[in-house]
Amino acid sequence: MVTTKSIPPLTPAVFHILLALSTGERHGYGIMKQVEVDSQGKVTMGPGTLYGSLKRMLDAGLVRESEKRVDPEMDDERRIYYQITGMGAEALAAELERYQRIVTIAQQRKLYPKTLAYDV
Amino acid sequence: MSDARTVHALYRKLLAFYPQEFRDRLGLSMEQTFQDLWNERLQTKKGWFSFVLWTFVETAIGIFREYLLLISPGDLMQTILKPIGSSALLGFLFILPFMIMEVVNRRNFKEEFPTFLFFAMWLNLFAVSVILLPILRARRTGTHAMANSASTKGSTLLRNPGSAAITSVVLFLSPGILPLLDSVGWLSLDRLFNGPNPEAAYLPGMIMSLGLLLFSVAAGIVASRPIVNTLRARGSLFAHPINLIIVVLLLSTFVIGLATLIIDQWPCFVGVRNCD
Numbered sequence: 001m002v003t004t005k006s007i008p009p010l011t012p013a014v015f016h017i018l019l020a021l022s023t024g025e026r027h028g029y030g031i032m033k034q035v036e037v038d039s040q041g042k043v044t045m046g047p048g049t050l051y052g053s054l055k056r057m058l059d060a061g062l063v064r065e066s067e068k069r070v071d072p073e074m075d076d077e078r079r080i081y082y083q084i085t086g087m088g089a090e091a092l093a094a095e096l097e098r099y100q101r102i103v104t105i106a107q108q109r110k111l112y113p114k115t116l117a118y119d120v
Numbered sequence: 121m122s123d124a125r126t127v128h129a130l131y132r133k134l135l136a137f138y139p140q141e142f143r144d145r146l147g148l149s150m151e152q153t154f155q156d157l158w159n160e161r162l163q164t165k166k167g168w169f170s171f172v173l174w175t176f177v178e179t180a181i182g183i184f185r186e187y188l189l190l191i192s193p194g195d196l197m198q199t200i201l202k203p204i205g206s207s208a209l210l211g212f213l214f215i216l217p218f219m220i221m222e223v224v225n226r227r228n229f230k231e232e233f234p235t236f237l238f239f240a241m242w243l244n245l246f247a248v249s250v251i252l253l254p255i256l257r258a259r260r261t262g263t264h265a266m267a268n269s270a271s272t273k274g275s276t277l278l279r280n281p282g283s284a285a286i287t288s289v290v291l292f293l294s295p296g297i298l299p300l301l302d303s304v305g306w307l308s309l310d311r312l313f314n315g316p317n318p319e320a321a322y323l324p325g326m327i328m329s330l331g332l333l334l335f336s337v338a339a340g341i342v343a344s345r346p347i348v349n350t351l352r353a354r355g356s357l358f359a360h361p362i363n364l365i366i367v368v369l370l371l372s373t374f375v376i377g378l379a380t381l382i383i384d385q386w387p388c389f390v391g392v393r394n395c396d
Contacts, residue, residue, distance in 0.1 A: 028149050029156035046175060047153050048182020051146045055186075058145070080149045 007094040013053040016043055018062065018084060018092040025066055027079040028054075054082065062088035124158065127172055134176060137183050139190060150179075203257075207249035211242045218382070218389055225391030236326065237385060243333055244378035248371055251340035255367075258351035281346035281360040288343035288366050295332040340370040 010018070020026060020034035028050060035045050057063045064085050068078040084092070131154050135147050154175065161171045215238050222234065302309040313329060315322030343366040350359045358364060388395035 028153035029160075032153070032157075046178030046182075047150050047157075048179040048185070050153070051142075051150050052182045052185055055142055055146060077152065077155075079152055 007091050009098065010091060010095045011053070012043070013045065013049050014057060014062070015092070015095055016045065017050070017053055017057065018088055018095075021063060021082060021084040022089070022092060025081040025083040027081050031082065057088070060087075061085055062091055123168070127158070127168070128155070131176070131179070134179055134183070137180075139186055142186055203250055203253045207246050207253055210249045210253075211245035214245050215241045218385075221389040221391075225389065229393065234385075234388075236321075237381065241378060241381050243330070244374045244381070247333070247337045247340065247374045248378070250337060251344050251367060251371060254348045255344055255351065255357075258348045259357070281363050284342050284346050285360075285362045285366060288339040288363075291335050291339035291342060292366075292370070295335050298332075336370060336373070340367060343367050343370070 016035045016038065017031055019038055020031045026034060028047070032045050032050060035043055054063065058065070062085060063082050066081045066083050068080055132151060135143060135150055138147065157171070157175065161168055218241065219238055298309060301307045310318070313322070313325035315325055343363045346360050347357065347363055347367065351357065
């Protein structure tokens, strides 16, 4: 059972990387592109932020490196792929649960955009 | 094509500045990602200058961040960046009334705005705040969890009170080598700080003065680190007396410096003509 109490909140960069990896393994560039798609272009992650976060995620066991292989959609260079671990999936689930609770509170307090008094 | 080669070679050189462990683990991947971003840029036929500038700056910030984390792991914002940002802002807010007094009370005298005076005031305040804030914050919010992360990680230099005290004293005294070199005639301090024409403002001299002041700020931060760690562990403020004495002495120096500036310039702030 995932509880928000046992896992600390994630930084936005770590959250987006985990979200990008939740649908499958990706290499660095692939993660960047997926983050852009997931955030509808609102989050652009540079290599410094991406790899700094990946380093800490590897150390914390949230992601792991998988075998080097060629991306069929790109050139013929072999790339290092990253995949989410069980712990990473739990951390992502806990973060989403936190978001869910915040959205629920916002709705109850009529702060959620669609329930705002002046919006109705 | 040669542009691409040069840019790639430069990026590889930039990556060499990452800490060894980071470079060994992720350097190759980063290089590959840069190549992918470059290819994407070429395909979209957008200019490469802004892309190169953004990537290099972003990566350089990443390198800086990795070194900061090596010095002080844990919550980076909490340990390093937050006190610096808050201190810079506090310093500015404190000098703001004096700046307003200067502008309002001297508006008829057609004098130049004394930027360097306010910068010196701000710097003294910044120094006091950047040393004192983490101590106050640690005292107020100290928890066992934070203490664990601070005491089990981090470089020995900042964790060990003895080595932190020695490093701090060395940092504080190191600018003292300049008067020594001046006394044996190896360099001229006057020329170094005032330039060839002492009547005119000399920017390199000002920058060097600022650099020397920053040595004292760094000395205060290094000396206070074991105190902050102990306070986070709910230990006593007086657990490291030598470090505490160094911190108090440095803080006193900055406070006296600031008070002297305010007292000396007070007539100017209140609008006395020919106050200097």
